Amino acid sequence: MIFAIVLAAYIFCNVATRYLNGVGLERGFPPLSTGVWWIVFVLALIVHLVTHELGHRATGMALGWRCVRFGFGPFEFYREKRGWKMLRVKLLPGAFVRQVPPEFTGFRLQKSATLLSGPFSSLIFGLLFAILTLTSSDAFFFRVFGLFSMVCFLGTLELIPREKNGIGSDGYRLWQVIQGGPPIDDMIREIACESSNFNRPRWRDWPREIIARLAIGHDPYNIYLAYLHHSDAGDWKAAGTYMRQLVALLPEADPSPYYACEAAYWYAARQGDPESARKWLERADQAAADENRRRASAALALADGQFERATLLATQAIANIGTPACGSDQCEIDLLRYVLTQSAAESNIGALKFAANG
Ligand SMILES: [Zn+2]
Numbered sequence: 001m002i003f004a005i006v007l008a009a010y011i012f013c014n015v016a017t018r019y020l021n022g023v024g025l026e027r028g029f030p031p032l033s034t035g036v037w038w039i040v041f042v043l044a045l046i047v048h049l050v051t052h053e054l055g056h057r058a059t060g061m062a063l064g065w066r067c068v069r070f071g072f073g074p075f076e077f078y079r080e081k082r083g084w085k086m087l088r089v090k091l092l093p094g095a096f097v098r099q100v101p102p103e104f105t106g107f108r109l110q111k112s113a114t115l116l117s118g119p120f121s122s123l124i125f126g127l128l129f130a131i132l133t134l135t136s137s138d139a140f141f142f143r144v145f146g147l148f149s150m151v152c153f154l155g156t157l158e159l160i161p162r163e164k165n166g167i168g169s170d171g172y173r174l175w176q177v178i179q180g181g182p183p184i185d186d187m188i189r190e191i192a193c194e195s196s197n198f199n200r201p202r203w204r205d206w207p208r209e210i211i212a213r214l215a216i217g218h219d220p221y222n223i224y225l226a227y228l229h230h231s232d233a234g235d236w237k238a239a240g241t242y243m244r245q246l247v248a249l250l251p252e253a254d255p256s257p258y259y260a261c262e263a264a265y266w267y268a269a270r271q272g273d274p275e276s277a278r279k280w281l282e283r284a285d286q287a288a289a290d291e292n293r294r295r296a297s298a299a300l301a302l303a304d305g306q307f308e309r310a311t312l313l314a315t316q317a318i319a320n321i322g323t324p325a326c327g328s329d330q331c332e333i334d335l336l337r338y339v340l341t342q343s344a345a346e347s348n349i350g351a352l353k354f355a356a357n358g
Pocket of ligand 1: 052056118119158170
């Protein structure tokens with residue numbers, strides 16, 4: 001397959017170069033000197049990568065997808081809750097943009113459109129530079145636009161399905177999206193949390209059949225997704241089943257802080273079991289999952305019968321989230337509100353009992 005791509009690229013470049021050289025000779029334009037050719041070639045590569053990735057992004061933007069990560073050469077940028085961070089990576093042989101959808105209805109169609117639009121943009125820019133080349137009356141710009149055009153056209157080769165080290169071309173992923181099945185399940189697994197952390201979907205909006213299929217195995221992350229999905233949908237019976245599976249799979253010593261906090265919340269708020277909740281919360285203590293720990297602590301105070309403290313912690317945690325910016329924020333606020341209503345209800349019952357006894 002690689003051989004076929006290289007051969008196709010070689011034939012294309014050869015034919016195009018000959019053609020452009022022919023036109024150039026007819027017009028009496030001299031070719032670029034080797035040094036200048038290399039400079040223009042590097043510029044052309046940059047133009048090609050930028051126009052190709054912007055093609056992917058333009059469709060994503062039109063469909064409401066949010067960019068969460070993109071990379072170019074040795075730099076990678078990723079979105080955090082507040083703002084962007086940059087990372088130096090070992091030299092990337094190209095560029096990429098990663099985006100997450102605003103909803104999962106019609107996901108395959110949306111994904112196909114974002115995949116197709118990169119090669120389509122390469123084609124459009126290739127044609128645009130070809131027109132600029134053929135209409136150029138200046139020798140230098142004739143050569144520069146000619147090279148730009150050819151390198152941009154090469155971006156359409158991304159449509160050829162190929163895969164290496166788990167990284168597939170646009171064509172490869174398009175083929176997966178068209179076929180459906182397990183690769184789609186894996187795509188959903190990869191973007192579920194990010195889509196909720198950076199875009200509109202709530203946990204309950206993740207495609208249920210896919211989440212259920214993923215959770216069949218013994219992968220803690222998949223079971224964690226299924227727990228979140230069902231808890232947000234208000235199906236605490238199913239959520240409880242998944243949580244029991246999850247805690248059975250977690251290592252005693254060092255579970256992920258996210259899993260441990262979620263287990264603590266569930267034991268405290270839904271099982272009324274402060275001992276188990278405390279045990280899980282302690283395991284999460286050293287780690288970074290601040291937001292989740294705040295919620296688990298509020299739930300633990302509720303389970304301990306410290307209603308004032310539970311109310312205070314939950315109120316603080318809601319204030320900390322502020323204006324909900326994404327689906328996950330909405331879910332967090334609802335889970336915290338549950339602690340607030342339970343605290344209010346139980347302290348009222350306590351007050352009534354006190355009044356009755358007094
Ligand atoms: Zn692409």
